[in-house]
Amino acid sequence: MKSIIKHTFFGKTILIIVMAFTLQSCFVAKEYERPELAETQNLFRTDNLPTDSISMADVSWKTLFTDSYLNQYIEEGLQNNIDIRVALQQIISAEAYFKQGKAGYLPTLTAKATMTHQELARNSQFGSFFNGAIDQYELSGSLSWEADIWGKIRSNKRAFQAGYLQSVAAHQAVKTQLISSIAATYYQLLALDAQLAITEKTIATRESSVETIKALKDAGQVTQVAVDQNIAQYNNAKALQVDLEAAIFRTENTLSILLGKAPQHFERSEIDVQVIDTDLKLGVPATLLRNRPDVMAAEYGLIESFELANVARSNFYPSLTLTGSGGFQSLELDELLSANSLFATLVGGLTQPIFNQRRIKTQNEVAKAQQEQALLNFKKSLLVAGNEVSNALYTYTAETKKFEYRQNEVEALRNAESNSEELLKNGYANYLDLLTARQSELSAELNVIDSKLQQLLSVVNLYEALGGGWK
Known part of the structure; x- marks a missing residue:
């Protein structure tokens, strides 16, 4: 008799498992396909549309930036920056959820050991039989497994x-932004240094001019x-010197934050020696999908919402x-582990939601809206990326042209100042001509440095816009 029951039990178990795996092939979950984005085909606004798949973003930042000080600071920033470390912790959290998702196919298994003491009414049916009290001991385990019939677990x-x-991808985006911010801040420091040097030279010249004009x-x-x-011109230059020194102080503090350090002075080179030899290759617009971290993150967000839908x-x-439980159960502790104390239960069931206060329908509608x-x-991230690439490229071209004009302007104003000063000494010119030439020359020299800075910043911005730096 026991043999028949045993065979029947295992036969039902096998039948339920076969049914589960048979139904599991009936997936209703759709497969993700990248959507066609017709409005993002011509992302780069330029006369020379790129046809080469090679992008400037494929170049390592160690190759792009040749300044040894800058490379050292970028390396330190990637190690110590607070935002980078926060992003790493976010990865660790997401990885924990990912591991949980991979375990979704596995059954849940629990074990328990209990001792129950129950006082029964002596006049009740069971109370008179058990003399008013009952003790029960149990050592058991239970297993539950859901078949992925419709692809929900997958x-x-x-x-x-x-x-x-x-x-x-978000961590990679932080790296790209950090490298760009460190480079931009470093170049701003170099530009401020150069402007301060010109201002100090101007102060010395104007101090001498004051003595000369007094003699005249x-x-x-x-x-x-x-x-x-x-x-007045002399004091104007002195005030400008104070402004530049304050700007240098604040910019060094900004760089300190980027590097995860206390505020301090940073060693650096000069702006005149900064050269970026890398070709400004954009790559076809599709390269943004594999290079730009925020675009990749946006697509992963789309995939996540698609799967949740x-x-x-x-x-x-x-x-x-499929739920099963079994173990040992006995009224006597010394007989708990005997063969007669064994028990087992197997339950297989289908659960179909019928009425649950519209929760499932609401969840479905919300999931669709979140997917859209x-x-x-995702579309916006691509459009923004294309806009940033176009702006950076145009800015670089414009600043390169402007730099030549600025240099010509400085040379002309230097000649004007020299000639005006000579004519004034000989009584052939008005002192206002000399003052105007001097003031214009200082502004032009500062503008030349700013134009050089804008060239460097536009290359940095283009590098970031194309998604460079994180590889």
């Missing part, structure tokens, strides 16, 4: 995976107004759950 796993990859006044060639105007849709269908939102964010 979609959940893929959603967790997409979430993990999105956190990785004593000789009766100019009035006190000319002396006062020269003194699969999960929400599968909740409309019945779920098949993720798609729009």
Whole structure:
């Protein structure tokens, strides 16, 4: 008799398992396909549309930036920056969820050991039989497994995976932004240094000019107004020196934050020796999908929402759950581990939601809306990327042209100042001509440095816009 029961039990178990695996092939979950984005085909606004798949973003930042100080600071920033470390912790959190998603196919297994003491009414049916009290001991385990009939577990796993990859892409985006910020801040420091050097030189020149103009006044060639105007120009340059020193102080503090350090002075080179030899290759617009971390993160967000929509849709269908429990159960502790104390239970059931206060329908509608939102964010990320690439490229071209004009302007103003000063000494020019030439020359020299800075910054911005730096 026991043999028949045993065979029947195992036969039912095998039947339920076969049914589970048979139904598991009936997936309703859709497969993700990258959407066609017609409005993002011509992302780069330029007369020379790129046809080469090679992009400037494929170049390592160690190759792009040749300044040894800058490379050292970027290396330190990647190691110590607070935002980088926060992003790493986000990856660790996402990885934990990813591992949980991969374990979705596995059954849940629990074990328990209990001792129950129950006082029964002595006049009750069981109380009189057990003399008013009963003790029961149990050592058991239970196992539960859900068959992935409609692909819900698989979609959940893929959603967790997409979430993990999105956190990785977000970390890469932080690296790209950090490298760009460190380079930009470093170049700003070099530009401020150069502007300060020019201002200090101008101060020395104007201090000498004040003495010269005083001598001319004593000789009766100019009035006190000319002396006062020269003194005013001298003090104007001194005030500019204070502004530049303050800007350098603040910029060094900004660089300290980027490097995860306390505020301090940083050693650096000069702006005149900065040369970027890398070809400014854009690559075809499609390269943004594999190079630009924020675009990749946006697509992973779309994949995650797509898979979660699969999960929400599968909740409309019945779920098949297989549950089993077994162990030892006895009224006497010393007989707990005997063969007669063994018990086992196997339950296989289909659960179909019928009425649950509209929760499943709401979840499905919300999932669809979130999927559409993720798609729009993905499209926007591509459009923003194309806009940033176009702006950076145009800025570089414009600043390169402007730099030549600025240099010509400085050379002309230097000649004007020299000639005006010579003519004034000989009584052939008005002191106002000299003051105007001097003020214009200082502004032009500062503008030349700013134009050089803008060239460097536009290359940095282009590098970031194309998604360089994180590889």
